[in-house]
Amino acid sequence: MSSLTMMPMSLEEIAQAVQGRLVAGTAAANTPVATSAFTDSRQIVEGSVFIAIAGERVDGHDYVPHVGAQGAVAAIVDHEIADADVPQIVVEDTVLALGLLAKHNIERRRALGTPFTVVGITGSVGKTTTKDLMKALLSHMGSTVAPVGSFNNEIGLPLTSLKVNAETRFLVAEMGANHVGEIANLTSLVPPDIAVVLKVGVAHLGEFGSAERIAQAKSEIIHGLVPGGLSVLNANDEHVAAMSAFAPGDVMWFGLPNGDGGNPAITAQHVRCDELDHPSFTLKNGDGEHAEVTLGICGQHNVMNALAAASVAMRLGMSIDEVASALSDVTTISPHRMAVSTVNKQETSFTLIDDSFNANPDSMKAGLDGLLRWKAGSESQPFRIAVLGTMLELGPDEKDLHVGIGRYALEGGVDALLTVGSASDASLDALAGAMADGASLAGDASHVDWVHDIDEADRLVTRLAVEHPGAVVLLKGSHASGLSALAERWQALAAQ
Incomplete structure (x- = not known):
């Protein structure tokens, strides 16, 4: 069975699950069986249900007339499309219908009675890597379904859950939130058997207003556990x-030794990093067993992310x-997360640490720490360049937090900072200017530059790499900063 397939369903079953009205158009609605579901018409295969969602730039309803020719057996729409070549299921809200279809798919899988476990993961940082x-x-x-990238919202989680079929043993469900109530909605669709909570940081502080509100939002995954479910x-x-x-069942603790004699059940001792920032540690479980781990990622x-995964x-x-x-064998994770490559330009080459997926104060500091550890034990130290974009949704303290990151970078020992x-x-x-100001207050400002687009950043990094052969560059910023586009430009050069 393909990894794209869901539990097979008739169109009548789907219409009932999503509380919709089936408009068959022909008698064909009595025979098709749907085996997959997509919101992107380009992904449709034979047997697909197409869920038409109106986005900011594209309205999926515009593609409904053509999905039958691509193999779709039905379309879920919020209004009838006159010239559609497939049966339509009309609902009030297609995003809600997508969630209801995913909920039904998971219920169908559980009803089989064979082993099946949903693991939900949330936290301010580390969800996707974990x-x-x-x-x-x-x-x-066993057969494991998990989202691509960070598909963790009201669209991404249902789409991932619709890849679960009779052969699926585990579903790993990443659950993100920008507002209180979002994770509660996700767990109402896909209740976890095991809930993992990584960290409550200041990501999205501007949206929530306080760390306590962030904690409230993340705790919804615990409240959403199946009866007696495990909290990690x-x-x-x-x-x-x-x-x-308020955990409904057992609690399993992971973390680093806390120094007061009480240690988590799953812990890492003797943590160290090699000169390429690969961590090694002694993994210890609650039974006193231990094993040596060297992570294949930087x-x-x-x-901490490895400990969470190991616990489950x-x-x-x-x-x-x-x-x-198995932890040592993982060498690649979702893109733009501490991915190391060599960028070969006509004028020069440099090592790139691409951590440009997103950024908040905690992950900024972690990325900078990784840059500073890069070949820290070598006789010849590399020239370390930090290219940092802005952090978003940090609330009224956003300027001070950017100043603090600039200061952290310079005080830590980066050789050049580009904001x-x-x-x-x-x-x-x-x-970005505030980040540069913080750096200038902390140390030598001769290699602190505030630039206004990625082209300017590209030119400056190239010049510095020419002047300092063997340079290493960290790329880190929120998605809106555009640094992932610069990462992809450089990765194309790395692939040549």
């Missing part, structure tokens, strides 16, 4: 640890040695 590590581990024990909690984060008070902050895998039956081996603003967005540009 998801990637979790999928790698659980795949050793970060013992080193007080907001996360407090969630144990970044000391990923030790060991609870579900993997031995500690199997977990250690990337925007020529078209004055507020983004001002935040």
Whole structure:
């Protein structure tokens, strides 16, 4: 069975599940069986249901007339399309219908009675990397479905859940939130058997207003567990640890030794990094067993993500040695997350650490720490360049937080800092300026530059790399900063 397939359903079953009205047009509605679902018409295969969603730039309803020719057996729409070549299921809201279809698919899978486990993951940072590590581990024990990239919202999670079929043993569900109530909605569609909470940071502080409100939003994954479900909690984060008070079943703790004699059940001891920032540690479980782990991905902050994934895998039956081996085998994760490559330009070459997927103060510091550890033990130290974009949704303290990151970079020892603003967005540009100001206050400002687009950043990095052969460049910023576009430009050069 293809990894794209869901539980087979008739069109009548789908219409009932999404509370819609089936407009058959022909008698064909009595015979088709749907085996997959998509919101992107380019992904349609034989047997697909197409869910037409009206987005900011594209309205899926415009594609309904042609999806039958591509193999679709039905379209879910919020109004009838006159010239459609497939039966239509008319609903009030197609996004809600997508969620209801995913909910029904999971209920159908559970009804089979064969082993099936949903693992939900949330946290301010680390969700996608933990998801990637979790999928790698659980795949050793059975067919595992997990989202591509960070498909973790009201559209992404249902689309992932609609890849679950009779053969699926595990579903790893990443759950993100910009507002209180969003994770509660996701767990109402796909209730987890196991909920993992990584960290309550200041990401989206501007949306939530306080760390306590962020903690409230993240705790919805615990409230949304199936009866008696397992909570896997970060013992080193007080907001996360407090969630144990309302856990509906067992609590499993992971984290670093806390120094007061009480250690989490799953912990990492003797953490260190090699000169290419690959962390090594001794993994220890609650039974006192231990195994040596060297992660195949970069970044000391990923030790906590690895512990979270290891906790779930060991609870579900993997031995500690199997977990250690599998963690070491993971060398690639979702794009733009501490991905290392060599960029070969006509004038020069440099090492790129691409962590441009997103940014908040915690992940900015983690990325900078990784840059500073790069070949830290070598006799000849590389010239370290940090190219940092702005951080979004940080609330009234956003300027001070940007100043603090600039200061952190210079005080930590980066050789050059480029802060990337925007020529078209004055507020983004001002935040990049604040980051440069913080750096200038902290140290030698001769290699601190505030630029206003990625082209200017590209030229400056190229010049610095020419002047300093063997340079290493960290690329880090929120998605809106545009640095991922610069990463892709450089990655194209790395691939040549």
